[in-house]
Amino acid sequence: MTGTPRxxxxxxxxxxxxxxLGVRGALRGRGIDDTTSALTVVVNTGDDLWxxxxxxxxxxxxxxxxxxxxxxxxxxxxxxxxxxxVNHELQExxxxxxxxxxxxxxxGTHLARTGWLRDGLTPTQVLERMSHRWDLGARLLxxxxxxxxxxxxxxxxxxxxxxxxWTRHRATLAPAxxxxxxxxxxxxxxGLTEALAAADVVLLAPSNPVVSIGPILDVPGIRQALRxxxxxxxxxxxxxxGKVVRGMADVxxxxxxxxxxxxxxxxxxxxxxxxxxxxxxxxxxxxxxxADEVAGLGIRSLVRPLWMTDDARRTAxxxxxxxxxxxxxxxx
Ligand code: GDP
Ligand code: CA
Numbered sequence: 001m002t003g004t005p006r007x008x009x010x011x012x013x014x015x016x017x018x019x020x021l022g023v024r025g026a027l028r029g030r031g032i033d034d035t036t037s038a039l040t041v042v043v044n045t046g047d048d049l050w051x052x053x054x055x056x057x058x059x060x061x062x063x064x065x066x067x068x069x070x071x072x073x074x075x076x077x078x079x080x081x082x083x084x085x086v087n088h089e090l091q092e093x094x095x096x097x098x099x100x101x102x103x104x105x106x107x108g109t110h111l112a113r114t115g116w117l118r119d120g121l122t123p124t125q126v127l128e129r130m131s132h133r134w135d136l137g138a139r140l141l142x143x144x145x146x147x148x149x150x151x152x153x154x155x156x157x158x159x160x161x162x163x164x165x166w167t168r169h170r171a172t173l174a175p176a177x178x179x180x181x182x183x184x185x186x187x188x189x190x191g192l193t194e195a196l197a198a199a200d201v202v203l204l205a206p207s208n209p210v211v212s213i214g215p216i217l218d219v220p221g222i223r224q225a226l227r228x229x230x231x232x233x234x235x236x237x238x239x240x241x242g243k244v245v246r247g248m249a250d251v252x253x254x255x256x257x258x259x260x261x262x263x264x265x266x267x268x269x270x271x272x273x274x275x276x277x278x279x280x281x282x283x284x285x286x287x288x289x290x291a292d293e294v295a296g297l298g299i300r301s302l303v304r305p306l307w308m309t310d311d312a313r314r315t316a317x318x319x320x321x322x323x324x325x326x327x328x329x330x331x332x
Pocket of ligand 1 (some may be wrong): 011012013014015016017018059062206207208209211212213236237238239240243244245246247248249306307308309
């Protein structure tokens with residue numbers, strides 16, 4: 001392969017943004033200055049919602065803020081140094097959800113977005129516009145312009161919005177299943193399937209397989225576009241040492257009958273050769289014993305350090321994922 005590689009990453013919020021930082025770092029490390037042309041990020045919008053009259057896009061904002069360097073890395077969401085005056089006032093009015101904090105700076109983002117949506121811009125156009133404020137070094141695409149929800153159905157049949165289940169109940173109520181109303185009528189965002197078709201490498205971030213990567217794959221046309229692309233598809237395990245690193249993704253996996261292990265998540269995505277998605281799967285050194293099981297599925301398994309706790313580790317992981325893809329025969 002010659003020239004600038006074209007990389008497409010599928011990503012959710014926290015794990016997704018850490019990984020995207022790493023891929024951007026790896027591209028820069030390869031001497032590519034214009035990473036915006038090289039790197040397209042397809043972002044989950046399945047947990048977007050309307051609250052207090054504004055449109056929230058949690059995963060889109062996590063990635064935007066992280067790439068801009070204005071995210072609250074410690075807390076894992078929102079803006080660094082944000083305040084909550086407006087949120088307090090909303091609570092006094094009894095508006096919104098008392099357990100769902102909206103920061104003041106964050107609300108500025110939501111207001112700008114909502115205004116543009118009301119002016120008639122599509123979510124793709126809004127995100128394009130929002131990408132100009134900072135030098136993000138990546139092109140961001142929502143998975144779809146359609147409004148898709150994530151609903152958690154509990155054992156007793158009651159239904160909760162994903163954010164209520166996740167943020168209010170901290171995923172402690174056992175889910176029977178997840179539903180994405182609206183997804184069957186959704187179409188991939190404009191330019192998305194074209195980006196997959198033209199890619200040199202496609203990367204699945206170590207995001208929640210059920211409620212971050214899952215909805216992206218379930219937008220009609222995206223899974224097929226992944227199967228059709230000539231580019232190798234390389235995934236990174238969100239499970240390290242048999243545990244999800246952060247958050248409650250294990251509860252989501254259990255609900256769909258998938259064990260919380262690096263090999264089981266690989267099995268969920270499936271081998272490309274077997275009608276699934278993956279050519280290669282990066283697993284942690286802690287899960288080395290699972291390498292044979294992954295290989296047995298027909299997926300090239302690579303044991304690498306998967307912790308993304310600082311810049312150097314993130315970039316090393318981004319580089320490992322790029323190398324795994326670019327070294328694949330079909331990309332040469
Ligand atoms: P959300 O949309 O904010 O829930 O975030 P994502 O779906 O993008 O990512 C959540 C997942 O990221 C978690 O389930 C973790 O397993 C994974 N994750 C977070 N930090 C790391 C890390 O340092 N290494 C790896 N391999 N996975 C991580
Ligand atoms: Ca999310």
